[in-house]
Amino acid sequence: MRPTPRSCRRLGAPLLLACLLPAPAFAAGTGIDPADTAWLLTATALVLFMTLPGLALFYGGLVRTKNVLSILMQCFAITAAVSVLWLLAVYSLAFGDGGSWQPWIGGLGRALLAGIGADSVHGHIPTSVFVMFQMTFAIITPALIVGGYAERMRFSAMLAFSVLWLVLVYAPVCHWVWGGGWLQRMGLLDFAGGTVVHVNAGVAALVAALVLGRRRGFPDTAMPPHNLTMTVAGAGMLWVGWFGFNAGSALAADGAAGMAMLATHIGAAAGCLAWMGCEWVVFGKPSVLGIVTGMVAGLGTITPASGYVGPLGALAIGASAGVVCFAATQFVKRTLHVDDSLDVFPVHGVGGMLGTTLTGVFAATGLGGAGLAPGVGIGHQVLVQILGVVATLIWSGGVSYVLLKVLDAVIGLRVTPEQETEGLDLALHEESGYNL
Numbered sequence: 001m002r003p004t005p006r007s008c009r010r011l012g013a014p015l016l017l018a019c020l021l022p023a024p025a026f027a028a029g030t031g032i033d034p035a036d037t038a039w040l041l042t043a044t045a046l047v048l049f050m051t052l053p054g055l056a057l058f059y060g061g062l063v064r065t066k067n068v069l070s071i072l073m074q075c076f077a078i079t080a081a082v083s084v085l086w087l088l089a090v091y092s093l094a095f096g097d098g099g100s101w102q103p104w105i106g107g108l109g110r111a112l113l114a115g116i117g118a119d120s121v122h123g124h125i126p127t128s129v130f131v132m133f134q135m136t137f138a139i140i141t142p143a144l145i146v147g148g149y150a151e152r153m154r155f156s157a158m159l160a161f162s163v164l165w166l167v168l169v170y171a172p173v174c175h176w177v178w179g180g181g182w183l184q185r186m187g188l189l190d191f192a193g194g195t196v197v198h199v200n201a202g203v204a205a206l207v208a209a210l211v212l213g214r215r216r217g218f219p220d221t222a223m224p225p226h227n228l229t230m231t232v233a234g235a236g237m238l239w240v241g242w243f244g245f246n247a248g249s250a251l252a253a254d255g256a257a258g259m260a261m262l263a264t265h266i267g268a269a270a271g272c273l274a275w276m277g278c279e280w281v282v283f284g285k286p287s288v289l290g291i292v293t294g295m296v297a298g299l300g301t302i303t304p305a306s307g308y309v310g311p312l313g314a315l316a317i318g319a320s321a322g323v324v325c326f327a328a329t330q331f332v333k334r335t336l337h338v339d340d341s342l343d344v345f346p347v348h349g350v351g352g353m354l355g356t357t358l359t360g361v362f363a364a365t366g367l368g369g370a371g372l373a374p375g376v377g378i379g380h381q382v383l384v385q386i387l388g389v390v391a392t393l394i395w396s397g398g399v400s401y402v403l404l405k406v407l408d409a410v411i412g413l414r415v416t417p418e419q420e421t422e423g424l425d426l427a428l429h430e431e432s433g434y435n436l
Contacts, residue, residue, distance in 0.1 A: 044244065097109055148207075189359045206344070276291045320354060325347050353389045
């Protein structure tokens with residue numbers, strides 16, 4: 001039966017009213033917020049995009065031609081290995097209930113993601129999305145360490161170290177800060193990974209560089225990046241992907257995510273300009289390598305603060321990152337002659353320490369931040385931030401050193417001098433990055 005004009009008029013008002021009413025905020029009967037879920041799905045893809053292809057291309061362009069494929073291979077292998085380990089046990093160790101061990105490590109109650117189904121909810125998002133989002137952080141952290149031992153570590157040793165480091169270093173520190181551990185209980189502010197990711201990876205990279213020793217010819221032989229175009233392309237991907245890294249850590253599509261995204265962008269831009277300015281003054285010319293490294297320094301330094309500070313705080317933190325990380329890079333390589341091949345410690349390690357400490361200052365409402373906990377002053381918060389940095393530095397540095405020494409004794413860490421001269425691409429993978 002066709003509707004009559006009169007029946008249409010009777011239905012018109014209710015239909016119009018229904019269209020004007022706001023849609024329900026949560027999916028019926030689940031407690032899931034579709035907007036938050038959609039944003040976290042997007043942010044998860046962005047963070048994975050940071051490692052593959054972002055970090056892989058960024059690092060790949062920085063090494064010599066004969067080692068480019070080894071870097072890409074390492075990033076891919078770490079991504080795959082960490083993903084499986086995250087499922088097997090590491091997610092549970094980082095975010096599970098540890099019982100009496102809860103201040104230090106989670107339990108194995110969520111091993112193999114037991115009890116997590118399509119209807120499981122973490123806050124206002126599906127637990128599966130939270131698991132996947134946190135997995136991308138666990139992937140990029142050991143991948144960052146690659147830059148510390150690039151061009152001289154055996155592939156088997158790299159894989160073994162990354163796997164053991166994820167379980168023994170990343171999982172505990174992640175639990176301390178984000179999984180209900182002792183640093184979180186003390187009130188440490190680390191929005192997206194200043195300690196968990198950047199200090200953790202930076203210190204491990206420095207230890208790896210010291211244990212393995214310098215590349216043959218360093219520092220007397222020039223070892224310039226073989227493809228800065230590739231590096232700049234990877235840097236651009238990192239800049240974009242970092243919005244998922246920081247703004248996604250709000251775990252919601254809200255004002256905190258929006259401010260984190262703005263702070264992230266301002267921090268990166270300020271880091272670029274500050275590093276470029278330092279090079280211009282010291283060396284007389286600004287470089288492409290310098291401006292992209294300054295960007296990464298700005299991003300790493302703003303990461304712990306991104307959800308707690310305002311735009312002016314982000315500007316100050318990003319600018320300080322460009323200056324401090326530039327100075328740290330020069331000191332580590334030119335003064336100490338430490339062969340941290342791709343500057344992981346002076347950029348990520350020092351940047352993470354600086355950003356985590358300054359979060360305690362610029363999070364204060366008087367400086368445009370989101371505010372500290374009731375009754376907590378800037379001085380107390382800075383002390384908590386420093387404690388978080390020192391604890392991460394000691395644990396990551398100590399365990400990384402032991403792991404590397406044990407692996408060196410069991411399987412050997414470093415390729416032979418002949419393999420290093422030939423290049424890891426051919427020596428370890430029987431492939432070449434360029435066939436021209």
